[in-house]
Amino acid sequence: MFMNYVDYVLFHHQIPNLRSFKLTCNKFCAANRVHSWVSTVSHHKLRELHLHFFNQEPDVIPTSVYRCESLMMLKISSPRCAFNPPYSISLPSLTTLDFHGLRFLDEDLTQQFFSSLPALETLIIKGCEFHNHQKLVISLPSLRVLNIYAALFEPNELSSPIIKVCAPKLQFLSCETDSLPRQYILSNMPVLEVVMLNAEECGKPVLTLEEVHRNARNLLEDLVNVKKLYIPACLVKSLPHEDFMRRNLPFLTNLTYLEVFRPCSGRDILSVLQIMPNLEYLTFDKAYASSEDELTPYIGEMLPQCFQSRIKEIQINEYDGSLEDFPMIIFLLNNVPALKITTVIDSINDYGDPVETIWLRRNSLNS
Template structure:
């Protein structure tokens, strides 16, 4: 019995409230279920595949809907985090059986995206059959991350898939290509960790990508190659990330892509990379870390790479790339001029060691309009207002520079000196944005004094606006 009427009333209200919530949830489900299949498929494609299958219990309308969902995502990462014997564990077997059940019960509709990540569960024949199934369903996007050192897990039918538009493969293995390769619709290709087998089959592989627009090579090994030409009339974006150390006898890679618009390179240049035909290249990002003991060799390869960027409008380079130029020596006589470059971003701190190379770079950028020092200066840098680097003043600074962005500003003497020189020599400067270092403890009085000092400096450009965002 209830202790009092108040308790009974409260219990009654709770029951009524819970019943109302259930009815409201049913109304929502009924409302969602009335949506067209295309909309429901889109909603389901945002869920993990195992959760998609669970929706079959929602209502009769949803019972078989999962069987035609366009996106399938199978990932055994959760098994990887456990401490069981992964290969023979019940969880591993359950995962493999789950994948096969989903593919076996699927209807005849096409697969839009098929993602398979196998870091634990590995059975060569079963994985190969899963990929083959996706190909049979005319998959448009295939994303494979397989911890295996044998490329035979990839079925031969993959390399003759007419429906593929996006292909991503991450495997630490020698990627063996069949005699016939045909990708008539492939626009995006991402390869990670793979080792290319030989010059001939690798060259044919890239040539077979007839409409390729976006190529990404992450930590791929060219140790078996002597030379490779990537020739494409459709390629627009190229990303190469090399963590491999310098190789004295590295592969010679030539990029022939007249419609290439964007290039990003990160690495130690273990291979010699050159752009032989890239008149449309407008944006590039180059990061070449210094490799002790190999500075001169890396510098020579860096200059060869930079020579292919002569048409860029936007260039992002690291401080380490600047260091490469220091070791280039006589190679600087062959250093390219960037006649179209208007925007330059430096992505690492500039120090005493690289400031000279930083200023030298301006002499190769005659029409530069915007400089962005995204990490500012090293706090130990020592500059003077009458330093020899300002004689003569680079033409781009005196005649074309319109915007200077200086980040990570500490308000030390060398930084203030540099900004004073820019204000003194930049005839058409319109804006100087100075961003305070967020890591330091703020001295508000010093900040006000520095702001006042810079704003009181006589400027070559009367239109220049100094801001502290």
């Protein structure tokens, strides 16, 4: 009944121009009928196309989707459906692309597709799987927003993948993967302001320490213009801390906000702050230290420059009252003269009590 109704609407009415077409189908919708519908609407100066399939057929996505020259927005949600576009695509007007749940199986085809969208400004890749990919390469001249969320890379015995992005107009980048990529390459991004990098785990230790430090230095050079930075603890731990202490790394002078996901040592936090002289806001999920003596080397000349004059607010998440939490909190309250507000957010206890927030002004522990 549903398929007959769609046939009637599309094939028995004259439709000069069609602004938007949204289609949700389950596995009982025949693929050939879906192909026919999409092919028909794509010839009516279609501007927006939303496709949501509950179907794992490899050919459920019509090839006509990739040849609609009037299309400006394309959203495809098809859990675990294979991404299999033609080698030749024509989407010259496309400015927004949203993929959800697709499976990318061919690295060359993926790279070719993400290099063939000249007008694309917003790219969202959510919950997608990448199989047999040593690299994920995205090269788009007009891209301004890139959001890669909950990306799953097929376990690789040799290494984690490389994520390479080349987008000279990019302003916002968010990349969340199942494990830390072997390398981030963010080239030619002079206007990039906000970067969010997150990973569920560190991944396999497939690189030498020298390679890890070299990749980290290159990443920092790519981030010199960023104003807000969100990074996981495992990435902070991979950075060359001896170079931080010598301040022998690129300085992120434009950075005013830093957030570190997941627990990290206090020494790691204080080391990375050495190259962020103008930081004003700092947030991290628990910074542990065995004692106050462990943080003593960072007093005096090695006190991060931002602590002396710039930092305004610090937020500490996942506080559980353990002894290893106190040294970092005491250090911050006693050694950051510019600090105005410290927020310590309690972790939820076993009874599910509401999260409690404690506001501590500088030196309040002594009052």
